[in-house]
Amino acid sequence: MTYTKKVPQSVQWHETHLTLLDQTKLPLETVFIDLFTIEDVWESITSLKVRGAPAIGITAAYGLALSAKDYEETSLQDFKIKLHSDKEYLASSRPTAVNLIWALNRLVGSIEDSTSVNEAKTNLIHEAIRIQAEDEEVCRQIGENALTLFKDGFKVLTICNAGSIATARYGTALAPFHLSAQHGINLEVYASETRPVLQGARLTTWELLQSGIDVTLITDNMAAHTIAEKGIDAIIVGADRITANGDTANKIGTFNLAILANTFGIPFYVAAPLSTFDVSLESGKDIPIEERNPEEVTHVNGVRIAPEGVQVYNPAFDVTPNKLITAIITEKGILQGDLQSEIKSLFEK
Numbered sequence: 001m002t003y004t005k006k007v008p009q010s011v012q013w014h015e016t017h018l019t020l021l022d023q024t025k026l027p028l029e030t031v032f033i034d035l036f037t038i039e040d041v042w043e044s045i046t047s048l049k050v051r052g053a054p055a056i057g058i059t060a061a062y063g064l065a066l067s068a069k070d071y072e073e074t075s076l077q078d079f080k081i082k083l084h085s086d087k088e089y090l091a092s093s094r095p096t097a098v099n100l101i102w103a104l105n106r107l108v109g110s111i112e113d114s115t116s117v118n119e120a121k122t123n124l125i126h127e128a129i130r131i132q133a134e135d136e137e138v139c140r141q142i143g144e145n146a147l148t149l150f151k152d153g154f155k156v157l158t159i160c161n162a163g164s165i166a167t168a169r170y171g172t173a174l175a176p177f178h179l180s181a182q183h184g185i186n187l188e189v190y191a192s193e194t195r196p197v198l199q200g201a202r203l204t205t206w207e208l209l210q211s212g213i214d215v216t217l218i219t220d221n222m223a224a225h226t227i228a229e230k231g232i233d234a235i236i237v238g239a240d241r242i243t244a245n246g247d248t249a250n251k252i253g254t255f256n257l258a259i260l261a262n263t264f265g266i267p268f269y270v271a272a273p274l275s276t277f278d279v280s281l282e283s284g285k286d287i288p289i290e291e292r293n294p295e296e297v298t299h300v301n302g303v304r305i306a307p308e309g310v311q312v313y314n315p316a317f318d319v320t321p322n323k324l325i326t327a328i329i330t331e332k333g334i335l336q337g338d339l340q341s342e343i344k345s346l347f348e349k
């Protein structure tokens, strides 16, 4: 089966508003929500109604364009001051995924040469549309590149959801699976549930089932046993921020999988667009790691599972050191070996 477009687009622009697939409701309900204000957009990103680094960036870009469309400022200078303050507000919605600030900076850059407020408003909308359109092609290319690493019959483990609904389409880590049938390659996916918010159990399995891909769900603590017993051939994950030396922040639990891959001697791949690289940071030590509400850990579906008053530590991401990463798969090719110098030459081009 080819990628059938059965998976809905998670972010849709409609000139007067933005429509999001509410990812907190999946897989039990497929609900779309309309956002009309920048506050709605901020809340949707913070509460994970939209999540995944590229989708967060796309949503924030539309959010900024949506807000700017209604500015009453008549001078370009005042317009830019207001835009800057809205940009800062949206940038505060989630700290780890660098695609958020990357997309917002692109929007601000797109009005540098605007000669009127109206032209600036139009440019912002066009830039947001361009970011989304480019991301679809970038993800397709990541999928094509990743597929060169997988042989027919491979069993591949992933975590979280780095899929179509986390991007404009196809995803990053899930893109090769969506494209595999077109290439006549059969792959078996093992999806780790991804506590605490269960993006693997709720979203990755749902998305892959829609595309007719062979997927098996495991809980996070089954990973080592599953690699040993099922003969997992490779692990592939997405990324929220990759620093100049190749250290990679991704969903909490990714680092565990990288250690397991190393122990079992199987490849550990990171799939990510160039928009996820932050070469201004030297290493993963500098990446801000989001800590989320303790209730994500103490409750499941609103039901308390841990005693009242217990202390909770809830980091949403961890950092996998470059030495545990076999390769980083980008739209521009596959980086391997000395990741630091590979990244340096990629960004010098």
Ligand code: MRU
Residues within 6 Å of the ligand: 051, 052, 053, 054, 097, 160, 161, 162, 163, 166, 167, 171, 172, 173, 199, 237, 238, 239, 240, 250, 251, 252, 316
């Ligand atoms: O907290 P989330 O669900 O936004 O975390 C998402 C991830 O960690 C993804 O792997 C990453 O953003 C890449 S999405 C293509």
